[in-house]
Amino acid sequence: MGDPLRDDSWLVGKGITLSVLQNPLRTRLEVTGEEVFLAPPHWHLHHGEEHTVLKGRVKLMQNGVTKILTPADGTVYTPPRMTHSLESFPGEEFSMDEVATPSAETTAQKIIFFRNLFAPGVLQSFFSAMQVFYFGDGYPVFPFGIRWIEWLFVVVVGGWLAPLLGYKLPDKRLRLDPNRFPPSKKD
Template sequence: MGDPLQDDSWLIGKGLTMSILQNPLRTHLEVTGEEVFLAPPHWHLYHGEQHVVLKGRVKLTQNGVTRILTPADGTVYTPPGMVHSLESFPGEELSLDEVAKPSAETTAQKIIFFRNMFAPGVLQSLLSTMQVFYFGDGYPEFPFGIRWIEWAFVVVVGGWLAPLLGYQLPDKRLRLDPNRFPPSKKD
């Protein structure tokens, strides 16, 4: 079902579907429970995220504090710089929306981030994954949580090494970091 580079709905795993929804623009995750969805601990320097559970429940960890979110929790915000992760529950259905902040343009770029991340072969390669992180304002959390090392790893591996070895983004429109890629900058 679907090609992440062309379609507005695609499979990201067994029973895991990501979709792009409009009015308002957002990403939508459907989990049937066949496979667990996991977004490992990571952080963003320039954008925050709002999550809304529409059905089921999800485990959200923010800066080491874990909460179980349900539809009753409404919108939950993760600000820039906060380490966070998401995990569904085995055998349980989940319906979850995400909007990136501060603007609709940020959400549009986040959608391009997801299109790149779930393009064929990207998640199977550390270099490809870190390249998407580099262009998409994403930084994995490492043991001991030293942010400058996490940032430098993404810049060196995703920003320098991957292109040097011929890796390219599947969708080259990704430019989520406004300081690294200001609107006036042309590649």
């Protein structure tokens, strides 16, 4: 349970496991409480996300409004272009499933996004992480909140500078932006 490029479960932090599940295809995040899980504020241009808490609770922020989700909330949808973040509670266990929308192919691409993001060394390298965001339809939120600047930052740093500096995706199948990478495009 260690290599995100080969295994269906891998550690992403102390006591934090991400798994790929089938029927239906989805990812499962499991947190023991040893370390807080945090997905900082970000947004996606082309895909949404469905989050279903199975156990415990998690903070979900959508467009500045924070909600505490529990299993009683069912599935909560975050549409494309909506700023969102997730944060677990210190010392608390929780488990959550995530599906990317609009299709199973989108979820398959999101899994490849996670495999790239959590590959060894990627999160320790700013350029590697921005390259994964570029290919994975992910955009960080800056304090001034101007979307086109956030988008342009990822395109310039992740799409142009990272390759010029020799950075390469660990798994090159990542193509979450259908406008940038139409289905007919071949590498």
